[in-house]
Amino acid sequence: MSKKIMVVDDEPRLTSLLEAYLSQEGFHVVTASNGREALFLARQEKPDLIILDILMPEMDGYEFMRLQRKERETPIILLTAKVEEDDKVIGLEIGADDYVTKPFRPRELTARVRAVLRRTGQTEPIAEVLHSANITLDREDHTVKVSDQFVDLTPSEFDLLAALMSAPGRAFSRLDLLDRIQGTAYEGYERTIDVHIKNLRAKIEPDPRSPRYIKTVYGIGYRFARE
Numbered sequence: 001m002s003k004k005i006m007v008v009d010d011e012p013r014l015t016s017l018l019e020a021y022l023s024q025e026g027f028h029v030v031t032a033s034n035g036r037e038a039l040f041l042a043r044q045e046k047p048d049l050i051i052l053d054i055l056m057p058e059m060d061g062y063e064f065m066r067l068q069r070k071e072r073e074t075p076i077i078l079l080t081a082k083v084e085e086d087d088k089v090i091g092l093e094i095g096a097d098d099y100v101t102k103p104f105r106p107r108e109l110t111a112r113v114r115a116v117l118r119r120t121g122q123t124e125p126i127a128e129v130l131h132s133a134n135i136t137l138d139r140e141d142h143t144v145k146v147s148d149q150f151v152d153l154t155p156s157e158f159d160l161l162a163a164l165m166s167a168p169g170r171a172f173s174r175l176d177l178l179d180r181i182q183g184t185a186y187e188g189y190e191r192t193i194d195v196h197i198k199n200l201r202a203k204i205e206p207d208p209r210s211p212r213y214i215k216t217v218y219g220i221g222y223r224f225a226r227e
Contacts, residue, residue: 002026002027002028003027003028003048003049003117004027004028004029004030004045004046004047004048004049005022005027005028005029005030005047005048005049005050005051005113006029006030006031006032006038006041006042006045006047006049006050006051007019007022007029007030007031007032007050007051008031008032008033008034008035008037008038008050008051008052008053008056008061008064009031009033009051009052009053009056009079010033010034010053010055010056010057011053012033015031015033017106018031018051018106018109019031021106021110022106022110022113024173024220025110025173025175025176026167026170026172026176027113030045030047033056034056034057034058034059035056035058035059035060035061035063035064035067036058036059038050038052038059038064038068039059039064039067039068042068042071042072042074043071046072046074047074048074048075048117049074049075049076049077049113049116049117050068050074050075050076050077051076051077051079051109051113052064052065052076052077052078052079052096053078053079053080054078054079054080054091055080055081061078061080061091062090062091062094065091065094065095065096066094069094069095075097075116075117075120076095076096076097077096077097077098077099077100077109077112077113077116078091078096078098078099078100079100079102079104079109080099080101080102081101081102097116097119097120098112098115098116100112107175110175128140130162130165130166132165132168132213132224132227133212133213133225133227134146134147135161135165135204135213137158137161137162137165139162142158144158144161144204146203146204151203151204152203153200153203154199156196157196157199157200157203160177160193160196160197160200161200161204163176163177164177164214164222164223164224165224167224168223168224168225168226168227169223169224169225169226170223170224171217171220171221171222171223172220172221172222172223173220173221174191174193174194174221174222176221177193177221177222178192178193193221193222197214197222200214201213201214212225213225
């Protein structure tokens with residue numbers, strides 16, 4: 001099940017951008033335009049993480065955090081144009097888990113979201129052995145079998161295949177896959193995923209020119225075919 005992220009900001013263009021970007025990265029996103037609306041939605045939706053602006057009408061981010069922390073210990077990333085050190089300290093003292101200053105790149109925020117989810121134990125349990133079609137991947141032994149035959153993969157190819165097999169049918173963007181195999185996404189290196197996919201297909205596909213397992217999702221990236 002995808003993680004639910006709540007974005008709270010009074011700038012409609014920003015909330016729309018983050019909703020589109022985070023949804024593409026596999027998250028379920030709900031949005032609110034002020035702290036009062038966010039409190040109501042948080043009670044109804046119970047998000048796994050909240051991205052929260054500080055300067056908002058009706059109820060600012062600080063007051064929202066004070067009230068929210070009395071009800072649930074949901075991880076919070078502060079999002080603000082204010083860069084003074086005191087603001088950052090206040091936010092972290094109240095209970096924010098991270099702090100991102102505007103302007104920012106959506107991929108940077110996505111990396112922060114995943115890092116906070118990992119750090120706060122909000123990530124899904126990881127299956128040690130993955131089975132799909134004729135392929136078996138064992139994380140503990142770091143082995144891959146295709147039709148009961150062992151296949152030698154590089155570490156990057158192994159991590160890439162594990163990411164794809166962990167969610168058959170899900171479309172992964174190149175950026176998401178790059179983040180999975182490197183831990184941090186670097187602009188300009190997304191196309192290296194295409195090279196890894198080409199090499200991986202050559203090792204596991206019956207016919208790499210007509211892939212059976214790793215499908216291209218045009219305009220997005222790749223997915224592992226459902227059985």
